[in-house]
Amino acid sequence: MHDTHSQYIRELADSQGLTVIGHIGVPPPAIFDGRSLVWAESPWWLVNLVKAVWRWGLNPWLLQRYSAQFWDRFSAVYELQTQGQAYDSPEDLLRAAGVYDDSQVTLFEAVEAALGEGGWGTDLFKTEVVGAITRAAYGQTSLQLNALSGAAALLAVTDPGGFSIEGGFPGLASALLDSANASLHLGAESGDFDGIILAAPLEGSQLDLAGVPDLAPRFPRSFVPTVTTLVRGRVRASYFGQPAATQLQYGRVLVTADSPVPFSSLAKVQLAPGQPSLWRLTSPKTLSHAWLSIVFEAGWQVADATTWAAYPRSDPPEDFSPFLLARGLWYNNALESVAGSLEAAAMSALNTALLVKRDVKARLDGT
Known part of the structure; x- marks a missing residue:
């Protein structure tokens, strides 16, 4: 950030x-x-x-x-x-x-x-x-x-x-939920509410928004899959064209657009004295054991590997889903399809809150 x-x-x-x-x-x-x-x-x-x-x-x-x-x-x-x-x-x-x-x-x-x-x-x-x-x-x-x-x-x-942020963004989300005194209800099938905010991507959600017309064609977007792999070990400097006897001196390595290698970035995420470093690699597909053995010296270990739908697939000129789906129904992720970042998500959330405020005021005024 x-x-x-x-x-x-x-x-x-x-x-x-x-x-x-x-x-x-x-x-x-x-x-x-x-x-x-x-x-x-x-x-x-x-x-x-x-x-x-x-x-x-x-x-x-x-x-x-x-x-x-x-x-x-x-x-x-x-x-x-x-x-x-x-x-x-x-x-x-x-x-x-x-x-x-x-x-x-x-x-x-x-x-x-x-x-x-x-x-x-x-x-x-x-x-x-x-x-x-x-x-x-x-x-x-x-x-x-x-x-x-x-x-x-x-x-x-x-x-x-x-x-x-120390503790990462999960720590921030947890702290915000606690400070808001939010309640989590699991397994609730129905209920009456003054307003509903959808705070998850509608693409692939299989949500049926009955009574909200002409929305289905607005959610065709797919997501770009990304694999995040955490490896504990020492990087072979020679893989990057550096002298074999040296350590890789760079905490982050990006990859050119035309490079044929299977990863997108390599970054050091933990420096533990006396222990092998922890490296994070991002890639469009799962990295093979054979390839990791080429990049890392003997003794490396995969600490974690996670595949997730990381980013909306861009396709300009972009079309957008509305924030306001219907009276009392708002879509917090409408901006995500064109600006998939945490700051953009915060902007969307504030806009949604302002829309709710506007709606509450209108109801109190009888309009």
Whole structure:
């Protein structure tokens, strides 16, 4: 998460007294093309500057400008919600913030416009940097991903300053439920309620929304499966084209768009003194024992492997399900199909709360 670009999540964590950990001193990232590290960040900024210009020209700064301009527009959502503005559909919300058009084009098209064509290192930059980021963040290419989701992913690289929450997001969710005095009812089949908020993806849910017309065609979206594998052991530096006798010096390795390797990212998630490190790999399919034996030195162990429907499959121009399904029925996940992040989920939740507030006021006024 990012201090500036995840304001709601940061505020929620602070409100619950949870420990927020800044990502200071995280080992620098690297980019792998399947044969060698085409980019290995140095702790010296001047070295990085020279290397970046030599390989990619001015494209890193053009991308940074594009991301900053996008954020200037997207952050208008915070001001609108502070004013109490509520919207019946994601289209209305995104249009009010000035970013609806970003959901209607691919990230590739948006980056083409931002970087231009044929400049020094442009094609290489798209494949190695933009492609690596979208592959790691959403398991999709810039040709598949809409520019709204893609620009949000690029912000994490063009404007670094991340944080994490001790206990993870399950800890945050648990703390919020406790503070709200929420009650969980299992096995309840029916009941009368003043209002209902659906807080789960309707795609694949098999929910029958009787009396809500013409909604079924709005939920055809599939999800991109992702396998998260935790491996305890030591990475073979030689797999990444580094000297065999050394340790891999980078805490996170991304993979270029055209790399044939079966994983999307590799990240160190635990440093335990005297014990092998714990590494997290993401991949579109289950990683084989044979392949893991190539990447890790003898003695490695899989601590966990989980397959999950991680991200909505992007298909711009995007269509949206409404927040307001019917009087007294709201859909909290309407924005997820185009901006699948925790901050976007928090924005959706606040918009839904504002819609409920508007409805309650209207009922009290007799309208």
